Amino acid sequence: MPDPRDQMDDHILVASFKEEKTRETAFTQLVRKYQERLYWHIRRMVVEHEDTNDILQNVFIKVWKNLGEFREESNLYTWLYRIGTNEALTWIEQQKRRTSVSLSDNEDMYAERLTAQKDFDPNKIEWKLQQAIHTLPEKQKLVFNLRYYDEMPYEEMAGVLGTSVGALKASYHHAVKKVEAFIKGN
């Protein structure tokens, strides 16, 4: 969760970006500040580094293009996560359409991507946890990742995903149960 100091920094970053003279410096600072958080948010969804890199670049290109019109009605952190989430989901949808994958093929697609990762070891709990997460539907996967890994408050998640806090709590609860069941069954 971003602390108030961060939000103040973000406000200054946005204001600096809107100034022609300080635009590039502000943007570089913004990328450095959020690149890792967004990288991991995307990578947990798409698994491969190269795909993550492409999506992350697109995210920041969109930020460059639209930050000038950002009105700060939500905080920058939520706005960036929303762009990252949309880009990742769009990319996943494109992959599915390209390969015409069914629901079970979808799991296979992620299983293949996971096993192709360097140092993949199905006996290690962290890999098993990733396998379990990729059996979840995409939206539930997002909820689980944002809560479990990004430690995002439900109110912030509601802003990113456009869903009510109650629905998010229920979704997270179901996701946890499914992940547990997978780990215990494998």
Next chain:
Amino acid sequence: MNSREEISEELSSMGSMLAGLPRRMPYGVPKGYFEQFAGDTQATIKDLYAPEVIPAWGKALPYSIPAGYFEGLNNTIVAAIAADEQMPELPKKTPYITPAGYFETLPEHILLAAKAADTSTKKISLKRRNILLPVRWAAAAVLLITIGLGAYMVFDQPISTPDKILASVPNNEIQDYLQGADRVDVDRIVGNNEVSNMQLENRDIIEYLNETGWD
């Protein structure tokens, strides 16, 4: 309580084993990736949004046009449009010819014919021409079928050919039949006053004859 503790407590309250699991990601990232990423993205954006540079190749075309082409173009187009709008005068006269004085005497002829027809049974000739021919053929067909079926039933053997059957019927019988059929038909048509009720005028009759022929 920070977020991490809060989330662990939430998982514990669910009785989940995930509460005690490490949250590190097992994926590897290329060395120096995050150090370079901001610079790489900045370079990509510069490429994407750099002002368009127009090569200094010049814009002159190597093609040539006839001298004074554009000066005279307007007049050329106007002349072409005017020429298009002038339709050639097509002859409206048909190549067909009619006998000398045909149209002058035609009403009299028609009138005479109509009067003559009015006083005789030939009044129905307009319809009769069209009606009698199919009736004759239909009657002949019925006759042939009847004879054929009768012969088949009597002799219980395949009939040779329709020609042979027809040959076996005497000519005078066929003529009698056809004349009788005509008469019946004429009587029916005259009887129902169909034609006389039409109240045809000379102009209608001429028009009809023009369309169908005068024979």
